[in-house]
Amino acid sequence: MALDRLTGENSILFARSEQLFDYARSKSLWYLAFGIACCAIEGLMSASGPRFDFDRMGVFFRASPRQADVMIVAGTVNRKMAETVRRLYDQMPEPKWVVAMGACASTGGPFREYPNVVLGVDQIVPVDVYVPGCPPRPESVQYAFIQLQKKIAERAKERVDAARG
Amino acid sequence: MSDPRYEVYEAGLIGEGMHEPPVLPAGLRRSPSGVDGLRTEHLVVNMGPQHPSTHGVLRMLVEVDGEEVVNAEASIGYLHRGIEKLAEHRRYDALGTLMDRGDYVSGIMGELAAALAVEQLLEVEVPRKAHWLRSLTSELNRIASHLVWYGTFGLDTGAMGQFLYAMRDREAILDILEAISGQRMMFNYVRPGGVVRDLPPGIDAKIRAFVDGFENVYLPEHDALLGGNEIFQSRVKGIGVITREQALAFGLTGPNLRASGVRYDVRANRPYAAYPELEFEVPVGETGDAWDRYLVRMEEMRQAARLIRQLIDGMPEGPHAAKVPKVLRPPAGEVYAAVESSRGETGVHLVSDGSEHPYRFHYRAPSLFALQALEEIVPGHLIADVVMIIGSTDVMMGEIDR
Numbered sequence: 136m137a138l139d140r141l142t143g144e145n146s147i148l149f150a151r152s153e154q155l156f157d158y159a160r161s162k163s164l165w166y167l168a169f170g171i172a173c174c175a176i177e178g179l180m181s182a183s184g185p186r187f188d189f190d191r192m193g194v195f196f197r198a199s200p201r202q203a204d205v206m207i208v209a210g211t212v213n214r215k216m217a218e219t220v221r222r223l224y225d226q227m228p229e230p231k232w233v234v235a236m237g238a239c240a241s242t243g244g245p246f247r248e249y250p251n252v253v254l255g256v257d258q259i260v261p262v263d264v265y266v267p268g269c270p271p272r273p274e275s276v277q278y279a280f281i282q283l284q285k286k287i288a289e290r291a292k293e294r295v296d297a298a299r300g
Numbered sequence: 301m302s303d304p305r306y307e308v309y310e311a312g313l314i315g316e317g318m319h320e321p322p323v324l325p326a327g328l329r330r331s332p333s334g335v336d337g338l339r340t341e342h343l344v345v346n347m348g349p350q351h352p353s354t355h356g357v358l359r360m361l362v363e364v365d366g367e368e369v370v371n372a373e374a375s376i377g378y379l380h381r382g383i384e385k386l387a388e389h390r391r392y393d394a395l396g397t398l399m400d401r402g403d404y405v406s407g408i409m410g411e412l413a414a415a416l417a418v419e420q421l422l423e424v425e426v427p428r429k430a431h432w433l434r435s436l437t438s439e440l441n442r443i444a445s446h447l448v449w450y451g452t453f454g455l456d457t458g459a460m461g462q463f464l465y466a467m468r469d470r471e472a473i474l475d476i477l478e479a480i481s482g483q484r485m486m487f488n489y490v491r492p493g494g495v496v497r498d499l500p501p502g503i504d505a506k507i508r509a510f511v512d513g514f515e516n517v518y519l520p521e522h523d524a525l526l527g528g529n530e531i532f533q534s535r536v537k538g539i540g541v542i543t544r545e546q547a548l549a550f551g552l553t554g555p556n557l558r559a560s561g562v563r564y565d566v567r568a569n570r571p572y573a574a575y576p577e578l579e580f581e582v583p584v585g586e587t588g589d590a591w592d593r594y595l596v597r598m599e600e601m602r603q604a605a606r607l608i609r610q611l612i613d614g615m616p617e618g619p620h621a622a623k624v625p626k627v628l629r630p631p632a633g634e635v636y637a638a639v640e641s642s643r644g645e646t647g648v649h650l651v652s653d654g655s656e657h658p659y660r661f662h663y664r665a666p667s668l669f670a671l672q673a674l675e676e677i678v679p680g681h682l683i684a685d686v687v688m689i690i691g692s693t694d695v696m697m698g699e700i701d702r
Contacts, residue, residue, distance in 0.1 A: 173485060175356075177485060180451075185467055213377075213381065215380065246381040246382065
Protein backbone atom coordinates (compact mmCIF):
# COMPACT_ATOMS: atom_id res chain seq x y z
CA MET A 136 0.00 0.00 0.00
CA ALA A 137 1.44 3.32 -1.06
CA LEU A 138 -0.28 5.43 1.53
CA ASP A 139 2.95 6.98 2.71
CA ARG A 140 3.74 8.20 -0.80
CA LEU A 141 0.29 9.62 -1.44
CA THR A 142 0.65 13.06 -3.03
CA GLY A 143 -1.77 15.67 -4.24
CA GLU A 144 -0.86 14.98 -7.83
CA ASN A 145 -1.83 11.35 -7.80
CA SER A 146 -4.42 11.19 -5.08
CA ILE A 147 -6.34 8.05 -5.95
CA LEU A 148 -5.71 5.13 -3.68
CA PHE A 149 -6.71 1.52 -4.06
CA ALA A 150 -6.58 -0.37 -0.78
CA ARG A 151 -8.49 -2.88 1.22
CA SER A 152 -10.53 -1.31 3.98
CA GLU A 153 -8.66 -3.46 6.55
CA GLN A 154 -5.39 -2.00 5.35
CA LEU A 155 -6.69 1.53 5.53
CA PHE A 156 -8.14 1.07 9.01
CA ASP A 157 -5.00 -0.60 10.32
CA TYR A 158 -2.89 2.20 8.84
CA ALA A 159 -5.03 4.70 10.72
CA ARG A 160 -4.87 2.62 13.89
CA SER A 161 -1.10 2.38 13.83
CA LYS A 162 -0.85 6.18 13.75
CA SER A 163 -3.17 6.82 16.68
CA LEU A 164 -2.33 4.31 19.37
CA TRP A 165 -4.00 5.62 22.48
CA TYR A 166 -2.77 3.99 25.63
CA LEU A 167 -4.59 3.47 28.86
CA ALA A 168 -3.46 5.72 31.70
CA PHE A 169 -2.79 2.84 34.03
CA GLY A 170 0.44 3.23 35.93
CA ILE A 171 1.17 0.43 38.35
CA ALA A 172 4.62 1.18 39.71
CA CYS A 173 7.95 2.81 38.97
CA CYS A 174 7.77 2.25 35.20
CA ALA A 175 4.69 4.47 35.06
CA ILE A 176 6.82 7.50 35.83
CA GLU A 177 9.07 6.78 32.86
CA GLY A 178 6.69 5.12 30.43
CA LEU A 179 3.55 7.17 31.01
CA MET A 180 4.55 10.47 32.63
CA SER A 181 7.94 11.30 31.10
CA ALA A 182 6.60 9.87 27.86
CA SER A 183 3.80 12.40 27.67
CA GLY A 184 6.13 15.15 28.90
CA PRO A 185 7.75 17.71 26.64
CA ARG A 186 11.05 15.98 25.93
CA PHE A 187 9.81 12.66 24.64
CA ASP A 188 6.37 13.87 23.60
CA PHE A 189 4.75 10.66 22.38
CA ASP A 190 1.87 12.80 21.15
CA ARG A 191 3.74 13.50 17.93
CA MET A 192 3.50 9.80 17.09
CA GLY A 193 -0.22 9.85 17.78
CA VAL A 194 0.39 8.10 21.09
CA PHE A 195 -1.55 9.71 23.91
CA PHE A 196 -3.15 8.60 27.14
CA ARG A 197 -6.82 8.01 27.74
CA ALA A 198 -8.30 7.67 31.20
CA SER A 199 -10.89 5.05 30.31
CA PRO A 200 -10.19 1.55 28.98
CA ARG A 201 -13.18 1.98 26.65
CA GLN A 202 -11.24 4.56 24.67
CA ALA A 203 -7.84 2.88 24.71
CA ASP A 204 -6.09 0.79 22.07
CA VAL A 205 -2.93 -0.11 23.94
CA MET A 206 -2.31 -1.13 27.49
CA ILE A 207 1.17 -0.44 28.83
CA VAL A 208 1.63 -2.71 31.80
CA ALA A 209 4.07 -0.51 33.67
CA GLY A 210 5.07 -2.21 36.87
CA THR A 211 4.95 -5.27 39.06
CA VAL A 212 1.66 -7.16 38.87
CA ASN A 213 0.81 -9.11 41.99
CA ARG A 214 -2.02 -11.52 42.60
CA LYS A 215 -4.33 -8.85 43.94
CA MET A 216 -3.68 -6.68 40.89
CA ALA A 217 -3.87 -9.50 38.32
CA GLU A 218 -7.65 -9.60 38.38
CA THR A 219 -7.86 -5.85 37.72
CA VAL A 220 -5.35 -6.02 34.86
CA ARG A 221 -7.36 -8.75 33.17
CA ARG A 222 -10.61 -6.89 33.73
CA LEU A 223 -9.24 -3.68 32.24
CA TYR A 224 -7.95 -5.64 29.26
CA ASP A 225 -11.39 -7.16 28.77
CA GLN A 226 -12.98 -3.72 28.92
CA MET A 227 -10.83 -2.39 26.08
CA PRO A 228 -12.48 -2.55 22.64
CA GLU A 229 -11.00 -4.68 19.86
CA PRO A 230 -8.46 -4.43 18.31
CA LYS A 231 -6.16 -4.03 21.28
CA TRP A 232 -2.50 -4.49 22.05
CA VAL A 233 -0.42 -4.91 25.18
CA VAL A 234 3.09 -3.63 25.88
CA ALA A 235 4.82 -5.31 28.82
CA MET A 236 7.08 -2.55 30.09
CA GLY A 237 10.06 -3.37 32.20
CA ALA A 238 11.50 -6.41 33.90
CA CYS A 239 8.58 -6.85 36.32
CA ALA A 240 5.87 -6.95 33.66
CA SER A 241 8.01 -9.22 31.48
CA THR A 242 9.22 -11.77 34.03
CA GLY A 243 8.63 -10.58 37.59
CA GLY A 244 11.90 -8.69 37.64
CA PRO A 245 13.71 -8.09 40.92
CA PHE A 246 10.67 -9.28 42.85
CA ARG A 247 10.25 -12.64 41.15
CA GLU A 248 11.29 -14.65 44.22
CA TYR A 249 8.29 -13.33 46.11
CA PRO A 250 5.33 -15.73 45.83
CA ASN A 251 2.78 -12.94 45.54
CA VAL A 252 4.28 -11.57 42.33
CA VAL A 253 3.01 -12.72 38.92
CA LEU A 254 5.95 -13.95 36.86
CA GLY A 255 5.26 -11.88 33.79
CA VAL A 256 2.03 -10.29 32.75
CA ASP A 257 1.81 -12.65 29.75
CA GLN A 258 0.30 -15.17 32.14
CA ILE A 259 -2.78 -12.93 32.36
CA VAL A 260 -3.06 -11.05 29.06
CA PRO A 261 -1.49 -11.66 25.62
CA VAL A 262 1.56 -9.45 25.21
CA ASP A 263 2.63 -7.95 21.87
CA VAL A 264 5.85 -6.15 22.75
CA TYR A 265 8.23 -6.70 25.67
CA VAL A 266 10.43 -3.80 26.75
CA PRO A 267 13.55 -4.73 28.76
CA GLY A 268 14.96 -2.50 31.48
CA CYS A 269 14.37 -1.59 35.10
CA PRO A 270 12.90 0.86 34.35
CA PRO A 271 13.25 1.14 30.57
CA ARG A 272 14.07 4.59 29.30
CA PRO A 273 11.26 6.48 27.57
CA GLU A 274 13.18 5.99 24.31
CA SER A 275 12.78 2.24 24.74
CA VAL A 276 9.04 2.65 25.08
CA GLN A 277 9.07 4.84 21.98
CA TYR A 278 10.88 2.06 20.14
CA ALA A 279 8.27 -0.39 21.42
CA PHE A 280 5.55 1.71 19.84
CA ILE A 281 7.44 1.77 16.53
CA GLN A 282 7.63 -2.02 16.68
CA LEU A 283 3.93 -2.16 17.45
CA GLN A 284 3.18 0.02 14.44
CA LYS A 285 5.20 -2.37 12.26
CA LYS A 286 3.32 -5.30 13.75
CA ILE A 287 -0.03 -3.70 12.93
CA ALA A 288 1.08 -2.98 9.36
CA GLU A 289 2.16 -6.60 8.94
CA ARG A 290 -1.13 -7.76 10.36
CA ALA A 291 -3.00 -5.80 7.68
CA LYS A 292 -0.82 -7.34 4.97
CA GLU A 293 -1.43 -10.84 6.31
CA ARG A 294 -5.15 -10.29 6.42
CA VAL A 295 -5.23 -9.02 2.84
CA ASP A 296 -3.10 -11.95 1.68
CA ALA A 297 -5.41 -14.37 3.46
CA ALA A 298 -8.44 -12.77 1.80
CA ARG A 299 -6.79 -13.16 -1.64
CA GLY A 300 -6.23 -16.80 -0.87
CA MET B 301 -30.59 12.09 59.12
CA SER B 302 -30.85 15.38 60.97
CA ASP B 303 -32.50 17.06 57.99
CA PRO B 304 -35.68 18.76 59.28
CA ARG B 305 -37.46 17.69 56.13
CA TYR B 306 -37.50 14.12 57.30
CA GLU B 307 -38.56 14.70 60.86
CA VAL B 308 -42.22 14.48 59.97
CA TYR B 309 -41.70 11.02 58.54
CA GLU B 310 -39.55 9.82 61.37
CA ALA B 311 -42.14 10.99 63.85
CA GLY B 312 -44.69 8.93 61.94
CA LEU B 313 -47.01 11.91 61.62
CA ILE B 314 -47.35 11.91 57.85
CA GLY B 315 -47.19 8.88 55.64
CA GLU B 316 -45.07 8.94 52.51
CA GLY B 317 -46.77 10.60 49.56
CA MET B 318 -48.89 12.75 51.83
CA HIS B 319 -46.24 15.41 52.04
CA GLU B 320 -47.63 18.93 51.85
CA PRO B 321 -45.56 20.88 49.27
CA PRO B 322 -44.20 24.19 50.57
CA VAL B 323 -45.98 27.38 49.52
CA LEU B 324 -43.88 29.10 46.88
CA PRO B 325 -44.00 32.75 45.83
CA ALA B 326 -46.06 33.35 42.72
CA GLY B 327 -44.10 32.96 39.52
CA LEU B 328 -41.66 30.42 40.90
CA ARG B 329 -41.93 26.98 39.39
CA ARG B 330 -42.97 24.31 41.74
CA SER B 331 -40.67 21.30 41.83
CA PRO B 332 -42.27 18.03 40.77
CA SER B 333 -44.47 16.74 43.48
CA GLY B 334 -42.79 14.58 46.03
CA VAL B 335 -39.14 15.53 45.26
CA ASP B 336 -38.65 17.31 48.55
CA GLY B 337 -39.94 14.36 50.43
CA LEU B 338 -37.79 11.77 48.66
CA ARG B 339 -35.60 9.68 50.83
CA THR B 340 -32.07 9.33 49.53
CA GLU B 341 -29.73 6.46 50.04
CA HIS B 342 -25.98 6.30 50.30
CA LEU B 343 -23.98 5.12 47.34
CA VAL B 344 -20.58 3.49 47.47
CA VAL B 345 -18.33 4.77 44.71
CA ASN B 346 -15.25 2.78 43.85
CA MET B 347 -12.17 4.83 42.94
CA GLY B 348 -9.32 2.86 41.55
CA PRO B 349 -7.12 0.89 41.35
CA GLN B 350 -7.13 2.24 37.80
CA HIS B 351 -8.01 5.89 38.20
CA PRO B 352 -6.17 8.70 36.45
CA SER B 353 -5.70 10.66 39.64
CA THR B 354 -5.14 8.28 42.53
CA HIS B 355 -1.37 8.47 42.08
CA GLY B 356 -0.68 4.84 41.56
CA VAL B 357 -2.81 1.89 42.43
CA LEU B 358 -4.66 3.26 45.43
CA ARG B 359 -8.23 2.09 45.70
CA MET B 360 -10.64 4.25 47.65
CA LEU B 361 -14.14 3.14 48.53
CA VAL B 362 -16.07 6.35 48.99
CA GLU B 363 -19.54 6.30 50.48
CA VAL B 364 -21.44 9.34 49.24
CA ASP B 365 -24.68 11.01 50.19
CA GLY B 366 -25.41 12.93 47.03
CA GLU B 367 -22.20 14.87 46.42
CA GLU B 368 -21.02 14.68 50.00
CA VAL B 369 -18.65 12.01 51.25
CA VAL B 370 -19.78 10.35 54.46
CA ASN B 371 -17.19 7.63 54.64
CA ALA B 372 -13.97 6.76 52.91
CA GLU B 373 -11.90 3.63 53.09
CA ALA B 374 -8.59 2.98 51.43
CA SER B 375 -7.85 -0.47 50.11
CA ILE B 376 -4.15 -1.07 49.72
CA GLY B 377 -1.98 -3.98 48.68
CA TYR B 378 -2.24 -3.69 44.91
CA LEU B 379 1.50 -3.14 44.70
CA HIS B 380 2.66 -5.45 47.49
CA ARG B 381 5.95 -6.88 46.30
CA GLY B 382 7.43 -8.10 49.53
CA ILE B 383 10.29 -5.63 49.75
CA GLU B 384 10.77 -6.26 53.47
CA LYS B 385 10.82 -10.03 53.11
CA LEU B 386 13.04 -10.00 50.03
CA ALA B 387 15.50 -7.79 51.92
CA GLU B 388 16.12 -10.68 54.31
CA HIS B 389 17.60 -12.59 51.38
CA ARG B 390 19.65 -9.73 49.96
CA ARG B 391 23.17 -8.78 50.91
CA TYR B 392 23.59 -5.55 52.84
CA ASP B 393 24.98 -3.59 49.93
CA ALA B 394 21.99 -4.58 47.77
CA LEU B 395 19.35 -3.14 50.10
CA GLY B 396 19.51 0.13 48.20
CA THR B 397 18.12 -1.51 45.07
CA LEU B 398 14.98 -2.47 46.96
CA MET B 399 14.64 0.93 48.61
CA ASP B 400 14.89 2.56 45.17
CA ARG B 401 11.81 0.70 44.09
CA GLY B 402 9.90 1.51 47.26
CA ASP B 403 9.58 5.25 46.98
CA TYR B 404 10.51 5.29 43.32
CA VAL B 405 10.24 9.04 42.79
CA SER B 406 12.87 9.85 45.41
CA GLY B 407 15.20 6.88 45.23
CA ILE B 408 18.36 8.51 46.60
CA MET B 409 16.72 9.22 49.96
CA GLY B 410 15.59 5.61 50.33
CA GLU B 411 19.05 4.31 49.51
CA LEU B 412 20.51 6.74 52.00
CA ALA B 413 18.26 5.47 54.80
CA ALA B 414 19.37 1.89 54.16
CA ALA B 415 23.03 2.88 53.87
CA LEU B 416 22.90 4.88 57.12
CA ALA B 417 21.42 1.91 58.97
CA VAL B 418 24.10 -0.47 57.67
CA GLU B 419 26.84 2.04 58.52
CA GLN B 420 25.52 2.33 62.07
CA LEU B 421 25.75 -1.43 62.43
CA LEU B 422 29.20 -1.59 60.89
CA GLU B 423 30.40 1.54 62.73
CA VAL B 424 32.12 2.85 59.61
CA GLU B 425 33.48 6.35 59.38
CA VAL B 426 32.10 7.88 56.18
CA PRO B 427 34.36 10.43 54.43
CA ARG B 428 33.20 14.04 54.51
CA LYS B 429 32.92 14.22 50.74
CA ALA B 430 30.55 11.25 50.67
CA HIS B 431 28.27 13.09 53.10
CA TRP B 432 28.22 16.12 50.87
CA LEU B 433 27.59 14.10 47.72
CA ARG B 434 24.72 12.33 49.47
CA SER B 435 23.14 15.62 50.46
CA LEU B 436 23.66 17.06 46.99
CA THR B 437 21.96 14.17 45.21
CA SER B 438 19.22 14.07 47.87
CA GLU B 439 18.32 17.70 47.32
CA LEU B 440 18.38 17.34 43.53
CA ASN B 441 16.11 14.35 43.89
CA ARG B 442 13.83 16.25 46.27
CA ILE B 443 13.21 18.90 43.64
CA ALA B 444 12.55 16.22 41.01
CA SER B 445 10.10 14.49 43.34
CA HIS B 446 8.27 17.66 44.29
CA LEU B 447 8.01 18.55 40.60
CA VAL B 448 6.24 15.27 39.93
CA TRP B 449 3.87 16.09 42.78
CA TYR B 450 3.37 19.63 41.48
CA GLY B 451 2.61 18.43 37.96
CA THR B 452 0.16 15.73 38.99
CA PHE B 453 -1.51 17.87 41.65
CA GLY B 454 -2.38 20.33 38.91
CA LEU B 455 -3.61 17.47 36.72
CA ASP B 456 -6.03 16.59 39.51
CA THR B 457 -7.64 20.02 39.21
CA GLY B 458 -7.90 19.58 35.46
CA ALA B 459 -4.94 21.75 34.49
CA MET B 460 -2.41 20.40 32.00
CA GLY B 461 0.15 23.14 31.30
CA GLN B 462 1.98 23.01 34.62
CA PHE B 463 2.57 19.27 34.14
CA LEU B 464 4.50 19.91 30.94
CA TYR B 465 6.64 22.63 32.54
CA ALA B 466 7.29 20.47 35.60
CA MET B 467 8.37 17.58 33.41
CA ARG B 468 10.71 19.86 31.46
CA ASP B 469 12.53 20.85 34.65
CA ARG B 470 12.49 17.31 35.96
CA GLU B 471 14.26 16.11 32.81
CA ALA B 472 16.98 18.68 33.45
CA ILE B 473 17.50 17.24 36.95
CA LEU B 474 17.42 13.67 35.68
CA ASP B 475 20.15 14.57 33.18
CA ILE B 476 22.32 15.75 36.07
CA LEU B 477 21.53 12.71 38.22
CA GLU B 478 22.17 10.43 35.27
CA ALA B 479 25.56 12.03 34.72
CA ILE B 480 26.37 11.50 38.41
CA SER B 481 24.93 8.04 39.02
CA GLY B 482 24.37 6.51 35.58
CA GLN B 483 20.60 5.99 35.88
CA ARG B 484 17.55 8.14 35.49
CA MET B 485 15.44 6.69 38.28
CA MET B 486 16.85 3.66 40.07
CA PHE B 487 20.14 5.28 40.94
CA ASN B 488 21.76 2.74 43.27
CA TYR B 489 24.25 5.50 43.96
CA VAL B 490 24.43 5.56 47.76
CA ARG B 491 26.05 2.42 49.17
CA PRO B 492 27.23 1.53 52.67
CA GLY B 493 30.49 3.42 53.22
CA GLY B 494 29.90 6.27 50.80
CA VAL B 495 28.77 6.73 47.25
CA VAL B 496 29.59 4.79 44.10
CA ARG B 497 31.58 7.42 42.25
CA ASP B 498 32.76 10.96 42.42
CA LEU B 499 31.18 13.81 40.51
CA PRO B 500 31.99 13.68 36.80
CA PRO B 501 34.13 16.59 35.54
CA GLY B 502 32.21 19.66 34.48
CA ILE B 503 29.01 18.78 36.32
CA ASP B 504 29.39 21.74 38.71
CA ALA B 505 28.70 24.24 35.94
CA LYS B 506 25.69 22.23 34.80
CA ILE B 507 24.20 22.09 38.30
CA ARG B 508 24.91 25.78 38.87
CA ALA B 509 23.24 26.70 35.58
CA PHE B 510 20.21 24.60 36.48
CA VAL B 511 19.88 26.03 39.99
CA ASP B 512 20.23 29.61 38.74
CA GLY B 513 17.52 29.12 36.18
CA PHE B 514 15.29 27.13 38.49
CA GLU B 515 15.49 29.46 41.47
CA ASN B 516 15.19 32.75 39.59
CA VAL B 517 13.01 31.98 36.62
CA TYR B 518 11.32 28.59 36.58
CA LEU B 519 10.18 28.18 40.18
CA PRO B 520 8.51 31.62 40.35
CA GLU B 521 6.91 30.71 37.02
CA HIS B 522 5.62 27.42 38.41
CA ASP B 523 4.28 29.17 41.47
CA ALA B 524 2.53 31.82 39.40
CA LEU B 525 1.12 29.29 36.95
CA LEU B 526 -0.62 27.08 39.48
CA GLY B 527 -0.58 28.92 42.80
CA GLY B 528 -1.48 32.22 41.16
CA ASN B 529 -4.49 30.71 39.48
CA GLU B 530 -7.72 31.72 41.16
CA ILE B 531 -9.54 28.53 40.16
CA PHE B 532 -6.78 26.42 41.67
CA GLN B 533 -6.79 28.47 44.85
CA SER B 534 -10.52 28.12 45.28
CA ARG B 535 -10.19 24.37 44.77
CA VAL B 536 -7.55 23.87 47.47
CA LYS B 537 -8.13 26.56 50.11
CA GLY B 538 -9.84 25.20 53.20
CA ILE B 539 -9.89 21.67 51.77
CA GLY B 540 -8.61 18.66 53.68
CA VAL B 541 -7.69 20.40 56.91
CA ILE B 542 -5.43 18.28 59.13
CA THR B 543 -5.15 19.90 62.54
CA ARG B 544 -1.91 19.92 64.50
CA GLU B 545 -3.30 17.35 66.96
CA GLN B 546 -4.55 15.06 64.20
CA ALA B 547 -1.25 15.28 62.35
CA LEU B 548 0.69 14.30 65.47
CA ALA B 549 -1.78 11.57 66.42
CA PHE B 550 -1.53 9.98 62.98
CA GLY B 551 2.25 10.14 62.98
CA LEU B 552 2.48 12.28 59.89
CA THR B 553 5.90 13.52 58.90
CA GLY B 554 7.37 15.64 56.18
CA PRO B 555 5.52 18.41 54.36
CA ASN B 556 2.13 17.08 55.51
CA LEU B 557 3.11 17.54 59.16
CA ARG B 558 4.83 20.86 58.60
CA ALA B 559 1.79 22.23 56.78
CA SER B 560 -0.15 21.61 60.02
CA GLY B 561 2.25 23.87 61.89
CA VAL B 562 4.71 21.45 63.48
CA ARG B 563 8.34 22.35 62.84
CA TYR B 564 9.79 18.87 62.53
CA ASP B 565 12.31 17.96 59.88
CA VAL B 566 14.74 15.08 60.25
CA ARG B 567 17.38 17.15 58.47
CA ALA B 568 17.16 19.79 61.20
CA ASN B 569 16.11 17.78 64.26
CA ARG B 570 18.26 14.68 63.84
CA PRO B 571 20.78 15.76 61.21
CA TYR B 572 22.56 13.26 59.01
CA ALA B 573 24.90 13.51 56.01
CA ALA B 574 26.08 17.09 55.43
CA TYR B 575 23.03 18.83 56.87
CA PRO B 576 24.63 19.90 60.20
CA GLU B 577 27.00 22.11 58.20
CA LEU B 578 24.34 23.65 55.96
CA GLU B 579 21.96 26.53 56.35
CA PHE B 580 18.32 26.13 55.44
CA GLU B 581 14.91 27.01 56.74
CA VAL B 582 12.11 24.62 57.61
CA PRO B 583 8.88 26.08 56.23
CA VAL B 584 5.70 25.50 58.22
CA GLY B 585 2.06 26.12 57.41
CA GLU B 586 -0.71 27.47 59.62
CA THR B 587 -4.03 25.77 59.00
CA GLY B 588 -2.99 22.43 57.53
CA ASP B 589 -5.24 22.55 54.49
CA ALA B 590 -4.31 21.52 50.95
CA TRP B 591 -3.23 25.06 50.14
CA ASP B 592 -0.75 25.05 53.02
CA ARG B 593 0.64 21.74 51.86
CA TYR B 594 1.10 23.30 48.43
CA LEU B 595 2.89 26.32 49.89
CA VAL B 596 5.16 24.21 52.09
CA ARG B 597 6.28 22.04 49.18
CA MET B 598 6.92 25.04 46.95
CA GLU B 599 9.03 26.63 49.68
CA GLU B 600 10.87 23.34 50.16
CA MET B 601 11.90 23.41 46.52
CA ARG B 602 13.25 26.92 47.08
CA GLN B 603 15.20 25.73 50.13
CA ALA B 604 16.49 22.70 48.21
CA ALA B 605 17.84 25.01 45.51
CA ARG B 606 19.53 27.07 48.24
CA LEU B 607 21.05 23.90 49.70
CA ILE B 608 22.32 22.73 46.31
CA ARG B 609 24.08 26.06 45.84
CA GLN B 610 25.81 25.71 49.23
CA LEU B 611 26.72 22.09 48.52
CA ILE B 612 28.30 22.89 45.16
CA ASP B 613 30.19 25.89 46.55
CA GLY B 614 31.57 24.06 49.55
CA MET B 615 32.16 20.60 48.06
CA PRO B 616 35.17 19.21 49.96
CA GLU B 617 38.07 17.28 48.48
CA GLY B 618 38.91 13.73 49.40
CA PRO B 619 37.74 10.16 48.87
CA HIS B 620 34.08 9.56 48.04
CA ALA B 621 33.79 6.27 49.90
CA ALA B 622 35.28 4.54 52.91
CA LYS B 623 36.98 1.17 52.54
CA VAL B 624 34.45 -1.50 53.36
CA PRO B 625 34.72 -5.24 52.74
CA LYS B 626 33.09 -6.68 49.62
CA VAL B 627 30.79 -8.89 51.66
CA LEU B 628 29.40 -7.03 54.64
CA ARG B 629 28.89 -8.98 57.85
CA PRO B 630 27.82 -6.44 60.47
CA PRO B 631 27.93 -7.54 64.12
CA ALA B 632 24.63 -8.62 65.64
CA GLY B 633 22.49 -5.69 66.70
CA GLU B 634 19.52 -3.55 66.01
CA VAL B 635 19.48 0.00 64.61
CA TYR B 636 17.09 2.58 63.26
CA ALA B 637 18.17 5.22 60.77
CA ALA B 638 15.95 7.88 59.28
CA VAL B 639 16.21 10.47 56.56
CA GLU B 640 13.92 13.26 55.47
CA SER B 641 12.69 12.07 52.11
CA SER B 642 10.41 14.19 49.99
CA ARG B 643 7.37 12.60 51.65
CA GLY B 644 8.53 12.60 55.25
CA GLU B 645 10.60 10.51 57.59
CA THR B 646 11.76 7.47 55.68
CA GLY B 647 13.24 5.11 58.21
CA VAL B 648 14.95 1.76 58.14
CA HIS B 649 14.90 -0.54 61.13
CA LEU B 650 17.53 -3.18 60.65
CA VAL B 651 18.22 -6.23 62.78
CA SER B 652 21.43 -8.10 62.16
CA ASP B 653 22.33 -11.58 63.39
CA GLY B 654 25.94 -11.36 62.24
CA SER B 655 25.41 -13.12 58.91
CA GLU B 656 25.65 -11.56 55.47
CA HIS B 657 21.87 -11.10 55.19
CA PRO B 658 19.70 -8.95 57.47
CA TYR B 659 17.63 -10.83 60.01
CA ARG B 660 14.82 -8.30 59.79
CA PHE B 661 14.40 -5.23 57.65
CA HIS B 662 11.59 -2.78 58.30
CA TYR B 663 10.85 0.18 56.11
CA ARG B 664 9.00 3.10 57.69
CA ALA B 665 7.06 4.62 54.82
CA PRO B 666 5.78 8.16 55.50
CA SER B 667 3.01 7.84 52.91
CA LEU B 668 1.36 5.05 54.88
CA PHE B 669 0.66 7.44 57.74
CA ALA B 670 -0.67 10.10 55.37
CA LEU B 671 -2.99 7.53 53.85
CA GLN B 672 -4.37 6.59 57.26
CA ALA B 673 -5.09 10.24 57.95
CA LEU B 674 -6.99 10.46 54.65
CA GLU B 675 -9.75 8.21 55.94
CA GLU B 676 -10.26 10.63 58.80
CA ILE B 677 -10.15 13.90 56.88
CA VAL B 678 -11.97 13.01 53.66
CA PRO B 679 -15.53 12.58 55.12
CA GLY B 680 -17.50 15.81 54.98
CA HIS B 681 -15.99 16.96 51.71
CA LEU B 682 -17.49 16.94 48.25
CA ILE B 683 -16.59 14.04 46.02
CA ALA B 684 -14.60 16.34 43.71
CA ASP B 685 -12.41 17.32 46.66
CA VAL B 686 -11.40 13.73 47.42
CA VAL B 687 -9.01 13.73 44.47
CA MET B 688 -7.57 17.06 45.58
CA ILE B 689 -6.97 15.83 49.12
CA ILE B 690 -5.24 12.66 47.93
CA GLY B 691 -3.12 14.75 45.58
CA SER B 692 -2.20 17.25 48.27
CA THR B 693 -0.86 14.58 50.64
CA ASP B 694 1.41 13.20 47.89
CA VAL B 695 1.04 9.53 48.80
CA MET B 696 3.25 7.06 46.99
CA MET B 697 1.79 3.59 46.65
CA GLY B 698 5.18 1.97 46.07
CA GLU B 699 6.25 2.64 49.64
CA ILE B 700 2.83 2.07 51.20
CA ASP B 701 2.43 -1.46 49.86
CA ARG B 702 6.15 -2.23 49.78
